[in-house]
Amino acid sequence: MSEPDNFVEFPANTVIFREGDAGAEMFIIESGGVDILRNNRIDDPIANLGPGDFFGEMAILEDQPRFATARTTANTRLMRIDRAAFASLISSNVEVSIRIMRKLTGRLRRAELRIQELGDIINRGPAVPMPKVAGATNAGGAEAMFTPMPPIRAPKGGLAPPPIPDPLAAYGALVLVHEISRNRYPLRGRVEFQVGRPDPVTSSSPEVNLGPIDTNRSMSRRHAKIIFTGGHFKVREEVGTLNGTYLNGQRLRPGQEAVFKVGDHLRFGMVDLIVEADA
Structure with missing residues (x-):
């Protein structure tokens, strides 16, 4: 060494x-x-x-x-x-500071969930004994009066879960297209999208994962967030982001939300994307 x-x-x-x-x-x-x-x-x-x-x-x-x-x-x-x-x-180093805080926050959240799970188990109390079925006898020889319901059998193949509605279906989804590779990043099925690179430190991965095309590592792990509200898509830079977030060449202020639409250009660090309709 x-x-x-x-x-x-x-x-x-x-x-x-x-x-x-x-x-x-x-x-x-x-x-x-x-x-x-x-x-x-x-x-x-x-x-x-x-x-x-x-x-x-x-x-x-x-x-x-x-x-x-x-x-x-x-x-x-x-x-x-x-x-x-x-x-x-x-x-x-603001980015390292924020990632450490996020890591600690994740540990705290997992601990709180575990405490809640244990509390629910305690509050449920001991298991209630099941009644005896018809035809069975107790210690005194008397027959129990409970008759169980016949089992309900699911159809072959199991029950299909109901489809999850797309919250953007009524508005028409958009897709972000990388100008060089033409990789496509659809914005559908949810109303919030994290933009950035995977972070193994906090075990998180963004919905819009630009890590494979950000060869210069110019983006922060949690670089920006895209939200859908009021019938519009908006982009917002996250706290502690380095190298900036741009809409049509204009850099966004930290925390500023900006509406974008088909034909606009987004830039995260050194990654350039075009907004297109998701046909």
């Missing part, structure tokens, strides 16, 4: 730290890749991280042993950030 300044380099298939180790630093991937693994699922990574992703921040924030093992998947170069430099990173 070489250590020029605050960068470290690891060959492929090298363990950076193990679950349970003491930790006082986090890492940002400059090149290469890292798998995050738990001891009970050592062959099934819980996250696959690449350039721009970070890991190890929980040890700094919580002052607790490492939650999981980190192992390189290729020759990897990392920026190492210790506790002393962490505060500076948070204040100077």
Whole structure:
């Protein structure tokens, strides 16, 4: 391992730290890749991280042993950030700060859902014993009076679920078309669409995933949001977005909602899209 300044380099298939180790630093991937693994699922990574992703921040924030093992998947170069430099990173890099907050928010939401599930189980109380069927006798020899209903059999092939209505059907859906590759990104079936790149740190993937065509990584993971309201499509830049969101060449202010229609041009970072009718 070489250590020029605050960068470290690891060959492929090298363990950076193990679950349970003491930790006082986090890492940002400059090149290469890292798998995050738990001891009970050592062959099934819980996250696959690449350039721009970070890991190890929980040890700094919580002052607790490492939650999981980190192992390189290729020759990897990392920026190492210790506790002393962490505060500076948070204040100077808005995108990393927001992604850390989203990661913590996701953990809190999952914990709250689990608490609610356990509370529901407790509130339901013990299972009610089933009555005996006709013909059965109890300990005293008397026949039970309950007669069960015959089973209801579903038709062959099962019951088909009812179709989910498309909230945009009455208005006509739009499609975003990449000017170079001609890849198409339909806006249908929902009224909100996240635009960006997958984020393995928070285990999220946007509905409009432009990661494969954003070869320069010019977009933020959660770059913008497209919403359908009042019979119009609107685009809004997300908090902490880098490199801007543009409608017909005009950069949007953070939080500004702008209506777009067929024939308009959208730009997210360095990715240019044309708005067309989804025939």
